[in-house]
Amino acid sequence: MSPALPDGEVPPSDGSLPASVVEGAQSRPFGVYLHVPFCTVRCGYCDFNTYTSSELGGGASQDSYAATAVSEIALAQSVMERAGLPRREVQTVFVGGGTPTLLPVPDLALMVGAVRDQWGLAEGAEVTTEANPDSVTPESLAALVEAGFTRISFGVQSAVPEVLATLDRTHDPKRVPEVVRWAREAGLAVSIDLIYGTPGETVEQWRTSVEHALELSPDHISAYALTVEPGTALHRRVKRGELPAPTGDDEAAKYELVDEMLAAGGYSWYEISNWAKTPADRCQHNLAYWSGADWWGVGPGAHSHIGGVRWWNVKHPRAYATRLEAGTTPAAGREVLDAEAQMLERVLLGIRLADGFPTRGLDPAAVSTLIAQELVTFRPGTITLTRQGRLLADTVVHRLT
Numbered sequence: 001m002s003p004a005l006p007d008g009e010v011p012p013s014d015g016s017l018p019a020s021v022v023e024g025a026q027s028r029p030f031g032v033y034l035h036v037p038f039c040t041v042r043c044g045y046c047d048f049n050t051y052t053s054s055e056l057g058g059g060a061s062q063d064s065y066a067a068t069a070v071s072e073i074a075l076a077q078s079v080m081e082r083a084g085l086p087r088r089e090v091q092t093v094f095v096g097g098g099t100p101t102l103l104p105v106p107d108l109a110l111m112v113g114a115v116r117d118q119w120g121l122a123e124g125a126e127v128t129t130e131a132n133p134d135s136v137t138p139e140s141l142a143a144l145v146e147a148g149f150t151r152i153s154f155g156v157q158s159a160v161p162e163v164l165a166t167l168d169r170t171h172d173p174k175r176v177p178e179v180v181r182w183a184r185e186a187g188l189a190v191s192i193d194l195i196y197g198t199p200g201e202t203v204e205q206w207r208t209s210v211e212h213a214l215e216l217s218p219d220h221i222s223a224y225a226l227t228v229e230p231g232t233a234l235h236r237r238v239k240r241g242e243l244p245a246p247t248g249d250d251e252a253a254k255y256e257l258v259d260e261m262l263a264a265g266g267y268s269w270y271e272i273s274n275w276a277k278t279p280a281d282r283c284q285h286n287l288a289y290w291s292g293a294d295w296w297g298v299g300p301g302a303h304s305h306i307g308g309v310r311w312w313n314v315k316h317p318r319a320y321a322t323r324l325e326a327g328t329t330p331a332a333g334r335e336v337l338d339a340e341a342q343m344l345e346r347v348l349l350g351i352r353l354a355d356g357f358p359t360r361g362l363d364p365a366a367v368s369t370l371i372a373q374e375l376v377t378f379r380p381g382t383i384t385l386t387r388q389g390r391l392l393a394d395t396v397v398h399r400l401t
Contacts (some may be wrong), residue, residue, distance in 0.1 A: 005301070005312055008333030015075060015329030017083040017334060021307030025085050028306040028307070031092040031288045032115050033095045034069060034102040035299025037107075037317055038062055044233035045198075045226060049301030049315050050098045060300075060317035066107035069298050070114040071324045077118040079329075080306070089122040090115055091293075092285035095129040105140055109147035111298075116148070126150055126190075126284045132173040133179045141179075141186040151283075152183050152223075153191040159212035160205045163198050166243065168233070173212070180216050191220035191283065196254040198226055199234070199243035206254045207261070214265045219281040221267060222274050223258045225251045251392050257388060270354045272390045290349045300330070308337045347400050352393060356382030366399045 039050045045191060060068070073092045081087075093115055095108060112127060121127070128151040129144065136152075144152070156401045158164050159173045183190050196206050213221055226246055228235050237243045259269060267275035272289060297304040300320035303312045311334035314320050323330045337345065343361070351357045358381060359367055367383060370376045375389035375396055389396055 001262065005315060005332055008311070008335045011311055011329060011331040011334045013328045015079040017079060017085075017306060017309055017329060019084065020336070021309055022086075023083045023307065025088070025294070025307055029091045029288050029293040030088040030119070031094070031285055031293060031295040032073075032090055032119075033140075033285075033295055033297040033299075033302060033304075034093065034095045034100075034111050034115075035297065035302040036065070036095060036097040036103055037300050038065070038097065038102050039099050040102065041168065041170060042233075044166075044237070045195075045228070046232065048098065051317060057315050060321040062103060064321075065317070066103065066110045066319045069111050069326055071299045072330060072372075073111070074113040074117055075324070075329065076298070080296075081311065083306075086215050087119065088294075089120040091122050091124065091125055092288055093121070093127045094285040095127075097130055099135050100129045100131050101131040101135040101140065105143040105147060108144070108149075112148050121148070128153055128283070128285060130155060132171055133173075133176050136179055137181070138182045138186070141182050141188060145187045149188065151189040151191065153193060153220075153283075154179065154183075155193045156197045156213065158201070158205070159209040161207070162200070163201050163205055166198050166200060166234075167195070171259075176212075177216060180218065189220070189281065190216075190218040191222065192216060192218045194221065194223045196223060196252040196258065199228070199238060199246060199247040203250075203253060203257065207257060210258050212262045214261065220274070220276045220283060221262060222283075223255070223262075224273050225255065240337070255391060256387065259390075268354070270392075272352045272385070272393060281310070287353075290352055292346060292349065304331075308342055310335050310337065344401050348397050351383075351385060351396060351400070354384060356384040358382055362400055370396060370399055 020044065037050050039052055042052055093112055100108060108129065115121070129149055130153045132155050145303045154176065156176055157169055159169060161173065162369045164173065177219045180190055194209055194213060228238055228246060238245050262275045267277055269275050270282050271286065274283065276287065294306045297305060300313055301315040303310065311331045313330040314323065314332045347357070356379060370383070373376050374384055374386055375392060376383040385396065386391060
């Protein structure tokens with residue numbers, strides 16, 4: 001079960017945004033997130049807003065989903081225009097899920113094409129889709145490039161069959177080198193996603209997974225600590241004592257290991273959980289999230305942010321489609337961030353980046369303490385997390401706010 005939506009005020013039925021969103025908009029990049037909520041199976045650790053049924057009825061089914069998403073894209077442009085926001089070309093598009101590549105490529109092309117038609121894609125725009133290694137073929141990858149995709153992120157998670165089994169992942173790790181080769185041959189930049197801290201995973205098993213990722217030589221690698229989310233099958237197994245709960249010390253040791261191995265392999269961290277071969281290989285869409293840009297999230301359960309206003313869509317695909325069919329916003333709730341909340345978010349997100357966070361406006365005593373504790377390094381005007389600081393990022397944020 002995916003987590004409950006946040007509390008918030010009820011948005012206007014037409015999705016109207018307050019006039020405050022216009023201030024500074026011309027200087028804020030704009031991106032689009034497209035959520036595809038379908039999977040063939042629900043992995044035991046997953047609490048994302050995903051569904052395994054291919055037939056949910058009406059505009060919620062896989063067959064008609066792309067057209068439903070396109071209707072929200074049209075609504076988005078109308079809402080932004082009525083708010084007085086300047087027309088901005090889209091810098092990044094990220095298609096996530098779920099497993100977006102369960103949809104036929106023409107459906108993904110339809111959604112990206114709608115983004116292009118409504119706002120235009122900036123020259124050199126990054127257009128990414130997530131994919132499972134068992135959900136693509138050489139032909140589908142080539143078709144993605146023809147549709148305008150520039151990048152693909154494979155959910156590899158682990159190279160160890162026993163770990164994949166604990167996660168309920170169904171792909172064959174031996175197939176991953178082949179699909180990475182296919183993606184490269186098609187002309188796509190490649191990212192690999194890994195998860196550490198799976199219950200029962202040893203440090204050596206984690207080392208094997210990182211070695212496997214390095215052998216693939218992708219442009220980009222993400223490594224995330226597993227969170228055992230309440231309501232998931234994995235949580236129930238841990239609660240029953242069938243699996244050991246992850247520990248902070250174990251996850252810290254595995255983070256230090258992956259950071260060391262990736263650095264030795266020619267990758268540099270640019271965000272706590274992300275490494276790239278070169279600055280050009282960084283995920284621009286995620287950088288936009290962490291740097292306070294504007295984005296519109298399309299799809300059931302998707303979140304959006306425009307000019308200090310956040311909102312989130314209804315979760316179930318059928319409820320989502322019904323609202324759009326009625327010509328009303330699919331947003332379930334929203335919050336308008338005040339100056340204090342916006343500052344907290346700037347610190348919470350911006351401190352994660354290797355490029356550093358500006359010290360202007362921060363408490364000098366708190367900054368000095370963090371430097372003395374070797375949680376941050378200081379360059380004139382900015383601070384950057386050390387490796388220990390990355391492990392204790394929540395503590396750093398608390399001290400600074």
